[in-house]
Amino acid sequence: MTSNSSGRGQRRSRGGRSRRGGNDRPYRQDSTPKAPAKKTLWEKITGFFSGNGKQQPAQRRPEPSRNGSQQAPRPQSRKPESVEVTTPRLYVGNLSFDATESDLFELFNGVGQVQNAEVVTYKHNQRSKGFAFVQMQTVEEARRAVSELHDKEFLGRKLLVSGAKSSEHHAAS
Numbered sequence: 001m002t003s004n005s006s007g008r009g010q011r012r013s014r015g016g017r018s019r020r021g022g023n024d025r026p027y028r029q030d031s032t033p034k035a036p037a038k039k040t041l042w043e044k045i046t047g048f049f050s051g052n053g054k055q056q057p058a059q060r061r062p063e064p065s066r067n068g069s070q071q072a073p074r075p076q077s078r079k080p081e082s083v084e085v086t087t088p089r090l091y092v093g094n095l096s097f098d099a100t101e102s103d104l105f106e107l108f109n110g111v112g113q114v115q116n117a118e119v120v121t122y123k124h125n126q127r128s129k130g131f132a133f134v135q136m137q138t139v140e141e142a143r144r145a146v147s148e149l150h151d152k153e154f155l156g157r158k159l160l161v162s163g164a165k166s167s168e169h170h171a172a173s
Contacts (some may be wrong), residue, residue: 085143085163088115088136093162095119096155097128103155108134111148112141133164 039047083091092104104117116135119128136142142163150161 083163083165085139085146087163087166088139088142089164090134090136090142090145091160091162091164092132092134093130093160094157095128095130095132095159096157097130099128099132099155101132104132104134107149107154108136108145111136111145113137 090108095104099119101117101119104119105114108114108117113136114134115137117132118134119132121128134145136145146161146163149159151158152161153159
């Protein structure tokens with residue numbers, strides 16, 4: 001009883017070629033230049049940390065440090081959209097986080113009659129998000145409030161006052 005699988009010389013590599021004796025490849029290397037040998041894992045790691053790696057980013061931003069000595073450049077912020085005042089409801093942006101609804105009520109009451117002032121807060125900790133909505137009595141008072149209070153310093157920050165977007169305008173954007 002002879003078995004074909006038990007012999008040593010019967011095995012083949014998965015690529016279909018035998019290891020020995022094939023005339024596919026020359027035994028000796030040619031003198032023609034070839035691609036450099038692959039780097040070992042250790043060579044790749046040391047090359048990466050020493051800066052000798054082939055791939056380097058085109059431009060690196062400076063890392064911000066904890067003491068603030070070297071600050072990374074901030075991305076350019078968008079110019080806030082100026083919304084025309086068509087309703088008595090106003091948007092108040094760039095608001096100090098310490099500002100309360102009563103502070104806004106007092107500030108806008110100097111311009112006209114205020115119906116409601118609402119500082120928008122986070123649900124989980126009730127901290128201000130930095131903007132609010134103020135409802136004036138009439139549209140004319142709202143327009144006057146925008147002309148007088150826009151770019152006015154309030155609690156250390158310049159306010160951004162404009163008309164609030166209506167729900168239909170917000171859905172169209």
